[in-house]
Amino acid sequence: MISIAVCDDDAKELDKIKEMTDKWCASHGLTAQILTFDRGEALLNTVIEGHIYDIFILDVLMPDIDGIALGKKLRLEKTVGSSVPIIYMSSSPEFAVDSYEVRAFYYLLKPVSYEQFEKIVADAISEANRLKNKMLPVRTRSGTYPVAYDEICYVILEERALKYICYDRTLKSMTIPGSFKSATSEMSGDPQFFLCGASMLVNLGQIKSIDKNELTFSNDVKLQVPRSTAKPLYKAWLDFWLE
Numbered sequence: 001m002i003s004i005a006v007c008d009d010d011a012k013e014l015d016k017i018k019e020m021t022d023k024w025c026a027s028h029g030l031t032a033q034i035l036t037f038d039r040g041e042a043l044l045n046t047v048i049e050g051h052i053y054d055i056f057i058l059d060v061l062m063p064d065i066d067g068i069a070l071g072k073k074l075r076l077e078k079t080v081g082s083s084v085p086i087i088y089m090s091s092s093p094e095f096a097v098d099s100y101e102v103r104a105f106y107y108l109l110k111p112v113s114y115e116q117f118e119k120i121v122a123d124a125i126s127e128a129n130r131l132k133n134k135m136l137p138v139r140t141r142s143g144t145y146p147v148a149y150d151e152i153c154y155v156i157l158e159e160r161a162l163k164y165i166c167y168d169r170t171l172k173s174m175t176i177p178g179s180f181k182s183a184t185s186e187m188s189g190d191p192q193f194f195l196c197g198a199s200m201l202v203n204l205g206q207i208k209s210i211d212k213n214e215l216t217f218s219n220d221v222k223l224q225v226p227r228s229t230a231k232p233l234y235k236a237w238l239d240f241w242l243e
Helices: 010-025 040-049 067-075 098-102 114-132 227-243
Strands: 003-006 030-038 053-061 085-089 106-109 135-140 142-150 152-158 163-165 171-177 194-195 199-205 208-213 214-217 222-225
Touching: 003 010, 003 040, 003 114, 003 222, 010 030, 010 053, 010 106, 030 040, 040 067, 040 208, 053 067, 053 114, 067 085, 085 114, 114 163, 152 214, 208 227
Parallel strands: 003 030, 003 053, 053 085, 085 106, 135 171
Antiparallel strands: 135 142, 152 163, 152 199, 163 171, 194 199, 208 214, 214 222
């Protein structure tokens, strides 16, 4: 089941978005939980309390907190991270550039027709399903822990083990039998990860900024990467977000 949060302070727009979402899900035999909010803070509080959403559909101009500021706060929550799709719907193109800072999945201008909406929501649900299936079991000395790809900032080789620096925790695996490249081959085959040299793998989706060869991740942790990989990493990072 897909969980979708819709937030708009205009009751008519809120009903319209929900109706279009219900229509698309019904026509594709998809079970969805669609929760509606007329205030951004109300939505944010449910996320803080632990509710997990697969997609957010947000208005931009709202009285208590605007959609862009709301998106930034949502991105800081562990259950949202950097990749959960956020779709903006606004009557003005003025904030389209600002939506890039939130890594918006799409920015739609109102009024939105069902034909416009169904293509975007289909792509967003496809992406949400892809993210839900991206889990990695990390075996440590104290047990095995499931880790979502999206929460990993970077992985390095340390004392013949893999050290996972995640958004709000660090895990160290058991000793690996082979090379770092072999042990991380599944992740490095995913387009959101970039291999830096022989013993470092970074998550492009968690990088907030790049300054020369220093990376700053979404949790403000910094990492120096080899100078030889800084330029191709920067290009890969730009390509990842442009795509």
